[in-house]
Amino acid sequence: MTFVKPTFRHPALTKNAVGFTKADYEGALSTLCAGCGHDSISASIVQACYELDIEPHRVAKFSGIGCSSKTPTYFLGNSHGFNTVHGRMPSVTTGANLANKDLIYLGVSGDGDSASIGLGQFCHVIRRNLNMTYIVMNNGCYGLTKGQDSATADRGSINKSGVENRFQSIDLAALALELGASFVARSFSGDKGQLIPLIKAALLHPGFAFIDVISPCVTFNNNDGSTKSYDFVRDHIDATSPLDFVPEEDEITLEYDPEKPAEVKLHDGSILNFYKLNPLWDPTDRNLSVERMNKARQEGHILTGLLYLEPSTSDLHKTLQTTAKPLNTLKEDDLCPGSQALDKINQGLR
Amino acid sequence: MSKPVRVNDMVIRFANVNGTGSASANDLFSKAVFRMGIPLSSKNFFPSNIQGLPTWYEVRVSEKGYTGRRNGVDLLVAVNPQTYAKDIATVVPGGYFLYDSTKNLHPELIRKDINYIGIPMMKLCMENYDIPRQQQLFKNIVYIGALATLLDVEMEVIRDIIRQMFAKKEKLIPPNFKALDLGANYVKENFSWPLEIRLERRDALGDQIFMDGNSAASLGALYGGVTFAAWYPITPSTSVISAFEKYCKKYRTNPDGTTNYAIVQAEDELAAIGMVIGASWNGARAFTSTSGAGISLMTEFLGLAYFAEVPAVIVNVQRGGPSTGMPTRTQQSDIISCAYASHGDTKQVLLFPSTPAECFEMTAQALDLAERLQTPVLVMTDLDLGMNLHLSPALKWDDNRKYDRGKVLNRQQLEEAKQFGRYLDVDGDGICYRTLPGTHPTKGSFFTRGTSRDEFARYTEEGEAYVRNMQRLQKKWKTAADLVPAPEVTRTGTSKLGVIYFGTTKFSADEALDMLAEEGMKFDVLRIKAFPFGGDVHKFIKDHEQVVVIEQNRDAQMRTVLMTELEIDPAKLISVVNYDGMPIAADTIYDQIKKRLSPIAVKA
Numbered sequence A: 001m002t003f004v005k006p007t008f009r010h011p012a013l014t015k016n017a018v019g020f021t022k023a024d025y026e027g028a029l030s031t032l033c034a035g036c037g038h039d040s041i042s043a044s045i046v047q048a049c050y051e052l053d054i055e056p057h058r059v060a061k062f063s064g065i066g067c068s069s070k071t072p073t074y075f076l077g078n079s080h081g082f083n084t085v086h087g088r089m090p091s092v093t094t095g096a097n098l099a100n101k102d103l104i105y106l107g108v109s110g111d112g113d114s115a116s117i118g119l120g121q122f123c124h125v126i127r128r129n130l131n132m133t134y135i136v137m138n139n140g141c142y143g144l145t146k147g148q149d150s151a152t153a154d155r156g157s158i159n160k161s162g163v164e165n166r167f168q169s170i171d172l173a174a175l176a177l178e179l180g181a182s183f184v185a186r187s188f189s190g191d192k193g194q195l196i197p198l199i200k201a202a203l204l205h206p207g208f209a210f211i212d213v214i215s216p217c218v219t220f221n222n223n224d225g226s227t228k229s230y231d232f233v234r235d236h237i238d239a240t241s242p243l244d245f246v247p248e249e250d251e252i253t254l255e256y257d258p259e260k261p262a263e264v265k266l267h268d269g270s271i272l273n274f275y276k277l278n279p280l281w282d283p284t285d286r287n288l289s290v291e292r293m294n295k296a297r298q299e300g301h302i303l304t305g306l307l308y309l310e311p312s313t314s315d316l317h318k319t320l321q322t323t324a325k326p327l328n329t330l331k332e333d334d335l336c337p338g339s340q341a342l343d344k345i346n347q348g349l350r
Numbered sequence B: 001m002s003k004p005v006r007v008n009d010m011v012i013r014f015a016n017v018n019g020t021g022s023a024s025a026n027d028l029f030s031k032a033v034f035r036m037g038i039p040l041s042s043k044n045f046f047p048s049n050i051q052g053l054p055t056w057y058e059v060r061v062s063e064k065g066y067t068g069r070r071n072g073v074d075l076l077v078a079v080n081p082q083t084y085a086k087d088i089a090t091v092v093p094g095g096y097f098l099y100d101s102t103k104n105l106h107p108e109l110i111r112k113d114i115n116y117i118g119i120p121m122m123k124l125c126m127e128n129y130d131i132p133r134q135q136q137l138f139k140n141i142v143y144i145g146a147l148a149t150l151l152d153v154e155m156e157v158i159r160d161i162i163r164q165m166f167a168k169k170e171k172l173i174p175p176n177f178k179a180l181d182l183g184a185n186y187v188k189e190n191f192s193w194p195l196e197i198r199l200e201r202r203d204a205l206g207d208q209i210f211m212d213g214n215s216a217a218s219l220g221a222l223y224g225g226v227t228f229a230a231w232y233p234i235t236p237s238t239s240v241i242s243a244f245e246k247y248c249k250k251y252r253t254n255p256d257g258t259t260n261y262a263i264v265q266a267e268d269e270l271a272a273i274g275m276v277i278g279a280s281w282n283g284a285r286a287f288t289s290t291s292g293a294g295i296s297l298m299t300e301f302l303g304l305a306y307f308a309e310v311p312a313v314i315v316n317v318q319r320g321g322p323s324t325g326m327p328t329r330t331q332q333s334d335i336i337s338c339a340y341a342s343h344g345d346t347k348q349v350l351l352f353p354s355t356p357a358e359c360f361e362m363t364a365q366a367l368d369l370a371e372r373l374q375t376p377v378l379v380m381t382d383l384d385l386g387m388n389l390h391l392s393p394a395l396k397w398d399d400n401r402k403y404d405r406g407k408v409l410n411r412q413q414l415e416e417a418k419q420f421g422r423y424l425d426v427d428g429d430g431i432c433y434r435t436l437p438g439t440h441p442t443k444g445s446f447f448t449r450g451t452s453r454d455e456f457a458r459y460t461e462e463g464e465a466y467v468r469n470m471q472r473l474q475k476k477w478k479t480a481a482d483l484v485p486a487p488e489v490t491r492t493g494t495s496k497l498g499v500i501y502f503g504t505t506k507f508s509a510d511e512a513l514d515m516l517a518e519e520g521m522k523f524d525v526l527r528i529k530a531f532p533f534g535g536d537v538h539k540f541i542k543d544h545e546q547v548v549v550i551e552q553n554r555d556a557q558m559r560t561v562l563m564t565e566l567e568i569d570p571a572k573l574i575s576v577v578n579y580d581g582m583p584i585a586a587d588t589i590y591d592q593i594k595k596r597l598s599p600i601a602v603k604a
C-alpha cells in the first residue's frame, strides 16, 4: 500500500528562514509498526532540517535495506532519495558525494545493514571521512526479516522467543571512534531533546558524522530481558551531557544554569554547548572518549550524547583535491583533451 | 644454410623468467618491427606471480597483416632453463632455438630437426658489467642484439627506441648500446647471418598505432568525460585504471593543483560498482573496470542499476574462469553471466570491441549509451586485447562531439512540465525522464529504489503496476537494440555459409577464413559488436543455411544467447571454441570448421 498524505497545510504552520513549513520536510505516511523507534528518528530528522533552514532539495538521502532503511520514504519527501541494496548504502553515498560536493548527504541504516552485511562498507566510509551524516537505527535485531538477533544485540540479551544471545556484540560507535571518525554520537529514539541537536550538528559537520541511535523494535525486541527495549534503555541511559545547538547567527542563550557550558565551535561558526555532567569530560579528546565509553559499557550503562568531535576535519574531497566545482557540472571543455592531444598520444604509440 | 628466404613471416617466442626485466626488452623488439613498417602482433603469456615463474612473449610477424595467433614457433629465444624441454617442443621443424650457452645444453634437449644458436649471454654480461642486477637486465638486451642481427632488424631503429626510452636517464643509453653490440657481435663472429627468416622494411602500417586495449579504454573514459572512477585491483583489468589515472594527472589537473576527476580504490568490487552507481545517479560520468570474480561480486548492484534505471559503465577485461580460473590467461567466458547479470528478469547492454581503437571508441560510447538508456553498459574486452600490444587504427575524436547526457530535466524544464513521473514513458521509447538531486526546490524529487514502484516512483506491490514497469523495461531493451553499434558484415552474399565472431577472435578467424577460401570454402561474416543484437544479426542467420559461431569459451555461450534471444534452431548454429587460455589460433579455427561442417554444407 502506498499512503499519500493530504497536501492541505494549516496556515498557522510557520515558515522557516528559507520559506518552508515543517510539513515540507515530511515524507509519505510511515508503514512501520505503531510505536517503532525508527519513526521517532524520522521525526527528529524532519525537525532538525526544518530548524536548520536547509532547503529540502539540497539534501540527498540514502539507505540500505531493512525497516530502518525504509524511513527515507517517511521524511524529506522533497529530497531525492536512494534506497540501495542491503549493506551497501555507504558506497552509493560515496559516489554521489564525489559527484556533487555541494549537497548535504544523509544516510540511514539499520544494525543488520551496518554491523553485519555492510560492516566492510561501514568501516571504509569512515576511513575516507566522507562528508555525510550516517545514522544507524539500532534495534539489536533484524526487524524486516522478523526479529533475528543482529550483531549489535548484547551478549545475554533475551529475544522475543526467550533465547539468550551468546555472542559478543559489535558497538558501532566504539568502532567508529577506533576507525578515526571525526564525529561520533549515540542517542535514543525516545530522547528528541538530545537527538535533534545531535542531528543538526552532524548535518553541519564537514566530515563523517556517525550517530548510533538506539531505536526499539516494538514488535520483535521490546520484551523483558532485551537490552534494546524501551524500558531497559530508559533505565540504563547515561547522557554524557545535555547539549544544545546554537546556530551561528543566534545569540548564545542558555536555557538552564550549569556552571559553564563547554563550547565546541562547528566549522560554519555554529556552536554546540555541552553542559558537563563530568568536569573531566572533553568531547574533543579521542582517548578520553574511548575510556569513558569502555567504563560505561563495563558498568552496564548506555552512554549517550556527543561522544567525540574533531571540529576541523578534512573530508574526502579535500584529500583527493578535487576542484571546487561539483564534478557533475563539468562540461566537455573541462573534460575532453581534444583531437590535437589525441594526435600526440597516437604519435607516442608509433 | 641454403633454405629459401622467407621475409616478414614468422613467429618468435621469448621464454623468460618473470620479474627479470625481460618484458620491456621484448617490447623493444616488437616496437622495432613496428617501426620498420611491418604488420605484427605481440602477446605476453605471463603467470600469476611476481617473480620467478616462467613467462612467454610471442611476436607474430605477418607481411599479409595476419595478427591473430598461429601455432608453431619459428624462432625461440630461450632464456629460462626451467622450460627448455617444453619450449624446444614448440619449435617447428627447421626452426631455431636461441639459448644462453653459458651452460651447456643437456644432450636430451637436442632435436635433430631444428637449429641451435648458443649465445653465452650470462658470460658476456659477467665480463662486461659489475653489478649483478645489471648483469641480469643487460642479458635481455644482449639477446635482443643477437636476435636483431640474425633477423636483419635495422639496428638504428632499435637504438632510436632506446634513446627515447631513456631520454630522461641518458646515463643508461651507452650501457644499453654496449649490450646490443655484445649480442650482435657475437652473432657476427660465430654464425652466418641473417637467417633465411628475416625482416625487411615495409610501409604497410599507414597511420596505425601499436597499443594495448586497456590504455585505449582508459582514454575512452577520459575523452568520454568520466569524472569518477572506482575500482578494486584485479588482473587483467588493473591497468585500465592505472592508465586512466596517468592520463587524468596529465590532462585533468588544474593549474592550482586541484583535479577535474576523482578516483577511489574501493574496499571490494561491490563498493566499486556501488560508488559508480551513486555518482552516475548524481549526474557524473563514472566507470569501473574489473575481471573474473569482480564481475560476480558486482551482479547484485547491476540488477539494482538495471531495475532502478541508473547509468553505469563497466569495462570487463575477461580472463579465464570459472572462479579464480586462469587469472592471467584470456577467455571470452563472461558472456552469459554479463548478459543476464543479476537475479530476476535482467538484461544488460554489452559492447564487444576488437581493437584498441574500438576499446577507446566503445568506452566513450558506453558512457553515452548508459546515460541515454539509463542502464549499465559493459564493455566486454579480454586479457589478450587489454594487456597485449596490438596494431590498431589511430584513435580519433571529433572536437564537435557532444556528450549525450540522455533525458535529464533541468530546473526550467521542471518548471514548465505539467507533471513529473520518474517512470512515466512520455516518449513511448521506454526511456523515462530523470532528475538530479538539487535541481529544483519543490519539483522533480523522487525516491530511487530496487523495489517495485509505480510510474511516480512510489512503492507498490500491485501486480499490474509491476508488470507495466517490466514491459516498459522490455520496450527500452528494444530501443537499446537500435542504439547500440550495428554488427559488421563482410564478404556478403557469396555463400550459404556464415560465420559469426566477436572481439579478439576476429584476427585469427579472418586468417582461417582466408585459408578456407583458398580451398574453395567461402563464408559470409558477421562480427557482433553489441548485445542486444538487433535485426541485422537475425537476418544474417536467417539468410544462411549454416552459421559457425566462433568464440573463446567452453560452453559456446554466445551461441546460447543467440539461440535464446533470436529463437534460432540449435542445429543451424555450429560451434567452434577454444578455451585453453591462449588467444584462439587461426589453425585451430581452420581445423575445427573443416571437421565440424557437414560435407553437404561444405559442398554448397
Ligand SMILES: Cc1ncc(C[n+]2csc(CCOP(=O)(O)OP(=O)(O)O)c2C)c(N)n1
Pocket: A065, A066, A067, A068, A069, A086, A109, A110, A111, A112, A113, A114, A137, A139, A141, A142, A143, A144, A145, A150
Ligand atoms: C543480500 C540480502 N540478503 C538478505 C536480505 C534480507 N533482509 C532484508 S532486511 C534484513 C535485515 C535488516 O535488519 P536491519 O538492518 O537491522 O534493519 P531493521 O529492519 O532492523 O530496521 C535482511 C537480512 C536482503 N534484502 N538482501
Ligand code: SF4
Pocket: A031, A032, A033, A035, A036, A037, A038, A067, A068, A139, A143, A144, A216, A217, A218, A219, A220
Ligand atoms: S518490525 Fe520492528 S523495526 Fe520493523 S517496523 Fe516493526 S517495530 Fe519497527
Ligand SMILES: [Mg+2]
Pocket: A066, A068, A110, A111, A112, A137, A138, A139, A140, A141, A142, A143, A150
Ligand atoms: Mg535492526
